[in-house]
Amino acid sequence: MGVASEEEFPDATPSGQFPLIVFAHGYNASTDTYAALLHDIAASGFVVAAVEFPLTSSAYPGNPVQMDLVNEPADISFVIDSLLGATPPAPLVDAIAKTKVGVIGHSDGAMAVLLTAYAPRYVDPRIGMVVSIAGGYDTYGGAWFSASSAPLLVIHGTLDEVTPYSRSEELAAMDPHDVMFVAAEGASHIGPAIAPEYEPVIARVVSESFAWRLLGSTAAAASTLIDADTPPLRIVSVRG
Known part of the structure; x- marks a missing residue:
């Protein structure tokens, strides 16, 4: 966590306060699968917490038990x-900014963060920005999206062999509010999150989006x- 630097200091004391980002891994994967992505987002100035789901x-x-997604x-x-409570882990005391929270997930992890942000059964009002990588639209938990829904960044590989690209097309189309849909040209299902030709640029766009939406940075928006x-990214659509 912290601001970008030419040198890294593992476990260093944070020099300031940074927005909280919560990451959700995909089915039968782990947080280690996405180590580079999580590192790059944190290095851009965020506290990144990666959830290790016990059953997936x-x-x-x-x-793994896929039905545990719910x-x-x-x-x-x-x-x-x-x-965000009164007693966070010691290294994070006074390190988390009092902004809305960003959430990001890949595959089933994307579905988990989408449910948390948009499904009435689960919606967490502390979420201020959502990133879905290889996710999709659903109606589980009630009709998604409301007038107060958090902005959404949708990313999907055009050659995804697991979750059809059309799932993210539908997701972007169904969100009536602030949404950007980005295609990762030629990317597989896992490619946008870990492949060296995609991960660094995806991490940059994700980090810029969080800075835009959580911190109100006009430079990050641009x-x-x-x-x-x-390339290899392409904006398919933007609303809001």
């Missing part, structure tokens, strides 16, 4: 509770629109 993470023994929004809100439309 590959970090734990046993077969319980993951509560896990995400619990992490937010823990970090950079987002440029970087999200620079």
Whole structure:
């Protein structure tokens, strides 16, 4: 966590306060799968908390249980509770800015953060920005989106072999508020999150979007629109 630097100091004391970002991994993956992405977002000036879901993470023994997805929004809100509460972990005392929270997820993790932000059954009003990578639209938990819905960044690989690209097309179309849909040209299902030709640029666009929406940075807004439309990325649509 912290501001970008030419040198890294692991476990250094944060020099300031930074918005909280909560990350949700995909089914039968783990937070380690996305280490580079999480590192790059944190290095851009955020406190990043990656949830290790007990029944869908590959970090734990046993077969993952995909049906546990419906319980993951509560896990995400619990992490937010823990970090924004009166007694956060010692290294994070006074390190988290009093802004809205950003959430980001990949695949089933994207579905988990979308449920947490937009489904009436789960909606957490502390969320101020959502990033969905290889996710999609659903109506589980009640009709998604409301007048107070958080802005949404949708990212999807055009050659996704697991979750059809059309799922994100539908997601972007169904959100009537602030939404940007970005295609990762030629990317597979996992590619946007971990492949070296995609991950650094995705991390940059995601970080700029969080700075735009959570901190109100006009410079970040301008950079987002440029970087999200620079190959291998392409802006498909923007609303709001």
